[in-house]
Amino acid sequence: MNDSAPVARRWPQAVLLDLDGTLVDSAPDIQAATNQLLARHALGPLMLDEVKSMVGQGVKVLVERAFRACGRPLEGEALENEHIAMLDIYGNHLTEFTVLMPSAAETLEGLHGDGVRLAVATNKPQRAAEAILDHFALFPYLGSVVGGDAGVAKKPAPDILLAALDRLGVEPWNALMVGDSMADVASARAAGVAVVIVRGGYTTVPVEELGADLLLDSLSQLPEAFETLRERKN
Known part of the structure; x- marks a missing residue:
């Protein structure tokens, strides 16, 4: 955290949340779509844990990793074609097997009621993210x-x-990122935003090695995390 920056009396003013592996367990739907794509080429299937390890850096990276895992690496136009195909397949099956992570809805409701500004910051395509968030109200x-x-x-x-914070009208030092992976920690560090990791997501690196400011067992612990991080700032 940037200790030299001015901090709001009530910190954090905003909480940014990752989607996959943090707010929702979408891996089963992503697995189903990935295997449907691979089956078109007589490849796969991939197991759920394999697909979880591929999530986090966008759909194209997922597709590239999936084909590489099956011994048929893609690049260039071939990769782009399969990327487009995957968007179509997954876009039709966004919420068939996806479920909310424990305490997700209750935590967001409570934070919103307390006046904390909330945003989702995800590598998932916009329309897919919005459809999932709408499905779970x-x-x-x-x-x-x-x-x-x-x-x-x-x-x-x-x-x-930074784009999410700009829309919320909150400076980075007055915000907290909540995620489950190295990409979440790295993006928060680069943005100057404090970051906590919730166990049970899709990271391939042990959570203790991600370098977050705090580790949580559940989203329900966020209010306690606020208190702990405030004390560290003072």
């Missing part, structure tokens, strides 16, 4: 949703986080 709590095709660099770059 989370939109009323959110001031902004910035997806991976919003015209800025994806996480681990800071751009998606």
Whole structure:
């Protein structure tokens, strides 16, 4: 955290949240779509844990990793074609197996009621992210949703986080990022935003090694995390 920056009396003013692996467990739908794509080429199937390890840096990276895992690496036009096909397949099956992470809805409702500004900052395509958030009735709590095709660099770059904060009207030092992966930590660090990691997501790196300011067992612990991080600032 940037200890030299001015901090609001009531910190944080805003909380940015990752989507996949943080607010929702979308891996089963992503697995189903990935295997449907691979089956067109007589490849796969991939197991759920394999697909989880591929999530986090956007759909194109997921597709590239999936084909490489099956021994048929793609690049250039071939990769772009399969990327487009994957968007179509997954776009038709966004919420068939996807479920909310524990305490997700209750936590957002509570934070919103306390006046904390909330946004989703995700590498998932905008329309897919919005469809999932709408399905689970989370939109009323959110001031902004910035997806991976919003015209800025994806996480681990800071751009998606900074775009979300700009829409909320909150400075980075008065915000907290909540995620589950190295991309979330790296993007938060680059943006100058404090970051906590919630266990149970899709990281391939042990959560203790991600370098977050704090580790949580559940989203329900966020209010306690606020208190802990405030004490560290003072």
